[in-house]
Amino acid sequence: MTTIRNIVLVHGGFVDGSGWQSVYDELTRDGFRVYVVQNPTLSLEGDAAVTRRVLDTLDGPAVLVGHSYGGVVISEAGTHPNVASLAYIAAFAADKGESVNTLIADPPPGAPVPPILPPAEGFLFLDRDKFHGSFAADLPDQVAAFMADSQVPWGVDALGGTVTEPAWRHKPTWYLVATEDRMIPPPAQRAMAERAGASVVEVIGSHAVYVSQPAAVADLIRQAAA
Secondary structure, X not given: OOOOOEEEEEOOOOOOHHHHHHHHHHHHXXXXXXXXXXXXXXXXXXXXXXXXXXXXXXXXXXXXXXXOXXXXXXXXXXXXXXXXXXXXXXXXXXXXXXXXXXXXXXXXXXOOOOOEOOOEOOEEOEOHHHHHHHHOOOOOHHHHHHHHHOOOOXXXXXXXXXXXXXXXXXXXXXXXXXOXXXXXXXXXXXXXXXXXXXXXXXXXXOOOHHHHOHHHHHHHXXXXXX
16 A cells, blocks of 8 residues: 555644644654645634645545544544545544533533633633643643743634534544543543444553654654654
8 A cells, every 4th residue: 555645734722733843743754745724713614614625635545633622623524535644643533513511511520620810802721831841741830831931722613513414434533642631630630432333552641642742643644654
């Protein structure tokens, strides 16, 4: 089998695509053509459309990669014919009719509660003072502070968007579990990965594992490309 050469990276909520830079660097050094989707995170429908527009431009098959909420986006957009395989990075692998809201409605006992502030004019933010510990505990203080202060408003409507036909039911799937994640509990990640029939790798890392452990994330994506 020919190795897939196109990689499409989809970010999650509260952040933008620039967090993928180190993963991008790892993969482009190997000769992959890497595309970084910049989702508005206003609605699932809109984010899936933005992702499909990137997929439309490709000259061959791709690995579609999603982090966090980006997992819901790739579950919805990944049925695109240019998607050969999927890679979830500490992400929501949503099933038909599921949304972020339904997936976080019943957390495992004792799971940490993400410090999401009450909605303001239809948008969500994480508490800046708690961002480091909850989202990016394995990153240096200065890096986490920058991420906290450069948050992208996450639209409440995006959390309610439901998947129509999950791509993981039709495409080979990989999943990276971040074992120290305090946003999406690791037991929930493992359960979603098992349900999706994914090939699983576990990495000691926070929810920001794509920033803190780019080599491990790139390794999983290489597996999905092979």
